Each structure stands twice: as structure tokens, then as C-alpha cells.
Amino acid sequence: MTRFAQRALAPVALMLALCGAGAQAATLKIACSGLGKELELCKGAADAWGKKTGNTVEVVSTPNDASERLALYQQVLASGSDKIDVFQVEMNQVGLLANQLLDLTGYSKGVEKGHFPSMVNNSAVGGRLVAMPWFIDAGLLYYRKDLLEKYKQDVPQTWDQLKATAQLIQDAERKAGKDKMWGYVWQGRAYEGLTCNALEWVASHGGGTIVDDSGKVTIGNPNAVKAITMAAGFVGTISPTAVLNYAEEESRGPFQNGNAVFMRNWPYAWAAAQAADSPVKDKVGVAVLPRGSGDGARHAATLGGQELAVSKHSKNAALAVELVLYMAGPEVQKERALKGSYNPTIVELYKDADIKKANPFMGSLVRTFSSAVARPTAATGVRYNQVSSEFQNTVHEVLSKTAKPEEAIARLNTRLHQISRGGKW
Template sequence: MILGCSVLVLSLIILPALTQQATTVTVLIQALEAAQWQPLVTEFNQTHPQIKLQIIEGPNATNQVEDLYTSSFLLGQSPYDLVYMDIVWVPKFAAAGWLLPLSDRLTTTELKEFLAGDVNGGTFQGQLYRMPFRSDAGMLYYRQDLLSANNYQPPRTFEELMAISQDLQEKGVSQWGYLWQGKQYEGLSAMFVEILQGFGGFWIEPDTLEVGLDQPEAIRGVEFLRSTVAKNISPAGVTTYAEEETRRLFQEGKAIFLRNWPYVVGLASAEDSPIQGKFAIKPMVHAPGYPSGACQGGWGLGIAANTQHPDAALEVIKFFASEDSQREFVLATGYVPSRRSLFNDPKIVAKYPHYPELLKVVESSALRPPIAQYAQASDILQRYLSAALTNKMNPTEAMQAAAKETRRLLIN
């Protein structure tokens, strides 16, 4: 009888444990990238049988994905345990209380392995809310063959870029000197962050909410961009160009310099590219005495505040943030890692020889203001900057108006 009772008790303990279902952890990702994640998702689920990572595919437009996350949080019971975030979403989501802080779940030693710009970009008011996965940064592309043939070193300053452009254009070497993103959209704000840092200016100081758009350094930045069009170094249409318009012109061999993101390297290096093997990359130019600026982009994972499975969600984050996972993802996709060591990883460098140079770029990171009202502040900057670039307002008037409206936004 005692033996029978013991067997019954053991059965009651063991059977539920054996039949217990894995904890499901969900995350919403753009459909295109969701497909790229699949090998790592499969690997995670195989090595973590107690957790089932489920990817919910969203639209490929990042603003639509942000809207889906926002709507789910506003409804009060989001179906997502993890949040896959663009760097500029962090302040808004954190300020709204939609994310759990990660600072007490990760050690300082762990975070030192990642690019400082990526960690800073995932931080809001002293707390880390987003663990970096893949990085991104703006940089300068240049035609190494054309510069070498004409005895030029790559430019370091805005003035050198202008002088080289004018000289090679006058010689008929190239139709255009410099291409950049001047369309009224988020890319304009990202590009201008680099110009601001290069001239020693600033947009919004997050700690004090001081606005610097009407300061002389910011106005000089606007004047520089206008001068590239006025002097025919950049095409007049550049004020309507986004990344792809500028990339295509550069790849077709019609310009000497291009400001863009790392994705261009792969496309411009393809076998059918007219400039394959003829270009190189470097940090953005700047004014003498000031640092180069590389607008910090990138994506990472945070934990939804209303998740019922924070510990399981953290396991997913640590898996995707690991060196092995990032190496596998970078080798498969060509995306930029957020771990510093991987820029000199032998396997990665063998496939992407430009990564050591890319590390120099991403270490000069320039953050867009980490404030909760970032989207509104960016909209203000885009409108007035576009007005100045298209000669509807002069630079001083435009930046004074932008600064005034931004200050009014931050007070409310």
C-alpha cells in the first residue's frame, strides 16, 4: 500500500513536468528581416526546449511596425513579449512605460563588449531598455581610383571635400561631387546630425532640453549644405533624394563622394556594379577642430513591460546578443554587428574586408536626441531644414523658427 502511494505521488510530480509546455515568447518583426532571423530562431528553439520563440511577421515599412507596437501597448495588453526596436523608438517607448529596464539584468562587463553608440542609443534617463543586435551608421563613400589618379588623399574636412569636388568636376572627371539625402523625411534629420557634430553644433541636449538649432554652428551646417547645390557640387534634385536615389547615382559612376549607410557597400561591390573595387569608405568630413559624426542607427531587443515571461524574454535577448549569434547573422546578411570584436573577426573580415574600416566609422557615433518627443522634434527640423535647403527661407530664419517651435514642443 505504501509502495502504491509512493508511485502515485511520484506520478503526480513527474508527469506534469514531462508534459509541461514550453513558454512561448513572441516578437513582431518586419517580414523581410523575419525571414533572415529564421535560422537563429530555429537554433534557439532547438537549444532552449523550455522556451518557444515565435516571430510575428509585420509590414516591411518600419513606421508601420512602430504603429503596430504603439497600438498594442495603448490597448493595454500587448501580445508581444519582446520589442524589436529601431534606435529612435527607445525614448518614446521607455517614457511611456512600455518597456522593462534591463540595467539590473545585465552587467557592466557584458555591455562593454558592445559599441558605445549602440548602448547609449538604447539608454533613456540612465536606464538601458534596448539590447543592441545590429548596428548602423552614416559614413562617407569616395571614389578611391579617381582621387588616387589625381593625387588626392581622402578629404578630412568640409572644405577639402568641396575643393576636390570642384577640381575634378572642372577636369571633367565626374559629373557631380557630393551626394547626400535632402528629401524631407527622417533621413534628412539623420544626415543633419552628422553635419551638426562636424561643425561643433547640437540639436537638443537631452539632460537640460537646451536647443541648439539657432546657434551659429547649426546655421553654418545649413549654409554648407546649401553651398553644395549653389556651387553645382550637388545636383539641384538632391533636396528630393533619399538613400536609394543617391546610391544609384554614385554606383553609376556619376559622383565622387556619397554620404550613406553601410548597406551600399554590398550593392556597389556586386559584379555588375560599374564601381566595383573602385571606392572606399571613411568617417564623415568635419570642420577643423571638431569631431566626425556618424549618425547612430541600428536595431535591438527590449522586454515589453506587460509580458508574463520576462525571464524567458531575457534568455532570447542574451542569445541574440551573443557573439556566436551575431557572427552567424552578419555572415548571412551583411548587416553591421553591435559587438566591437566582430569587426575584426577573421571569418567576417574574410567575407567583408571593409569591416575594420567600418569600425572607425561607427566609433564616431552621433545620436539623434534621446527624448520622448523625438518624432515631433524630427518633424519640426525636417520642415524648416527643407525650407532652407530649397531656398524658401534663409538659413538663419529657418533655424530660428525651428528652434522656437522645438522649445515650445519641449515645454508642453
């Protein structure tokens, strides 16, 4: 075992000693996402910690929709409830919840230094380490290797190429009798997932990041309009109209059932696609998302990730921290990488032979994480949720053809200037 792993598991050994000395067992509650295999893996790791320490951990299921989950967290924490001790928190939610979360600095003993600095920086709010990184994400393009080979098509490097290839294969497959085939599925519901998709479109066209690092609103530009106009052209052609109500699992369904050529999703979808009962097992490839066109065009993937935090209202705070340190430690992160293709936040694990074998694409993602596009959470602070809501709702109006792109983006630009109070977030 590495020295880092030994340090990470030291708190568990301490708890074993305490339990052996007659310490009273406790029951903790952890709120986990049920997306993909998350609930199963969360429960498994929590049960393992409970057996090692003599305590009990109950897993609280939460909504898959990130916005709904955030609303639940805010309600529980704002009420001062002690009913949930540990929360699985999206990285863009950390700043919003920070005042209700326990400072882990005195407990972590520097373990966080082994994680991606970008994730640790996101966890530190006002000099307080309020969460521990659990897994890191970036948007990816999934594609059917067999279909691209069948129709002699390359993996698309631009959005224009993706649309052309998706249309070609979709039409040919339908002509062959597969009437449920679509070219491209993604997350189009008006929620945080659409913010991620739309940010990728805009950034890939050189349209900025909605709000830049200095706090300046940048969305009101021709490249942003071009990007959203492009995406609106997907709906009803290479993407079903139902995509306007798709989140991660709704888009994974048709792709994994063999009814889509391309899919935008997070890394977790790889393990599901490769499952023994998956209709597309061994038929799927993973690539970077396409770039746009024009000045500043680039490949762009929204940076994402999840962290674990302790409620400051927990009656078993010290134990809850020990649970978090175990869950975010190398043993559990490796297990999650092997069983669920969740990308570790511990840099050392990207050298692990088992992880590289199970997830061939994972090693290359280290570079992707370094260049991924971050949502403007740092610049907008506690107003990020409002900024994201305005952005996703505006984009959704354009996608659903109820607003014209130029007019919608202009209104959004004005609205964000109002929210920012002249850039003073």
C-alpha cells in the same frame, strides 16, 4: 567558444531542455526592418532559433522609413496588442517606447556588460533594461576609389574639398558621356535620416548638437546657419534635386549603380557594394565624413544603432526574451557582420579575424563609435521625436529653397525653446 558566448547561448540550451521535456511549442512574431539585407538576416536568425528550440518565429516586415516604422510601433504597443512579441527598435526610439517594453534585467544575467557601454546606457531607461543592443552605426563617407585615382584626387577631408572634387569628377564624367553621374548622394527626405545628416553638418562646423547635454537649446548660432547653407548648395549642383526625397536605399541605388562619386550612408551599404553582382564591387572606399570650417570644426558622424525589445503585452514573454538574447548574442552578431557588414555591439567581436577580413574598415570604427555625435535623446526625453521633426522639417525647407537659412534657424531656435519650456524637458 568563449565564456561570453557560452553564457549568451545558455538560455537556448535551457529552452532545448524544456522542449525536450514536453513544453508546448509557441509561435512568436518579430518586427524587423527591411533595409538592405536586414530582413533576410533577421529571418535566417529567427528560423535558426526556432529550429533549435522547437518554436516558430514569424517575421513581420515593417516600413524602411524610420519615422513610419516608429508610428507603427507606437500604434501597436499603445493598443495593448500582443500581435508582435519582439521589436527591432532604433536607439533614439527606445526612450519613447520604454513604458510599453518589458524589463530584461531579470533575464539577461549580465550579458549586456559585453556590449558597448553607450548602447547599454541607451537601453536602460528609469533603471529598467528595456532593450538589448543589436548593432551599432555611425555615418560614413563612401567614395569611388577608381574615379578618385583616375582624376588624381585625394579623399576629401573637408566639405569644401568634397564639393570641389565631386564637381570636378561629375563634370568630367558627364563630358565623357555618363550623363547620369552625380557628385554626392545622401539622405535628404524630411525624416530621421535627415536629422542624422544635418546633425553631422552642424556638429562638423562647431555648431553644437541642437540641444546640449544639460537641456539647453543650442541650434541658434552662426555655425549652424553656415552648415545648413553649405548643404543647400549641394542640391542641384553636385546632388540631384531628387535627393530631397532620398532615404538610405534611394541614395544607395545610384551610387551602387555607378552613378555617384560620393555617398553618405551607414555601414550596411558596404556589403551591398561588395556583392558579386554590384557594378562597383572592389571600386569603393570608406572614410570618415568631412569636417567643416571655422572655430570648433571637426569630423562628425551621427551615432546610430538598432536594438531588440520585447513587448510587455507579449503572451510568450519569457520565450520572446530568449529569442532576443539569441539574436543579440555573439553567434548572430558575427553572422550579421560577415554577411551584411553590420557592426557588432559586442566589443569582443572586433578582435575576430573573420570579421576583420570581411570588413577591413570595421576595426577603425571602434574609435569612430567612441567619438560619434549622439542625437539629443537623453536631454529631450519623450519630446525628442518632436525636436527631431522640427529640426528635419526646418532643414528640409532650407534645402528646398523655400526658406532662408538665417530666418529658418532663428524660427527653429524659438520653437525649440517653446517645446522645452525654458530648458525643462
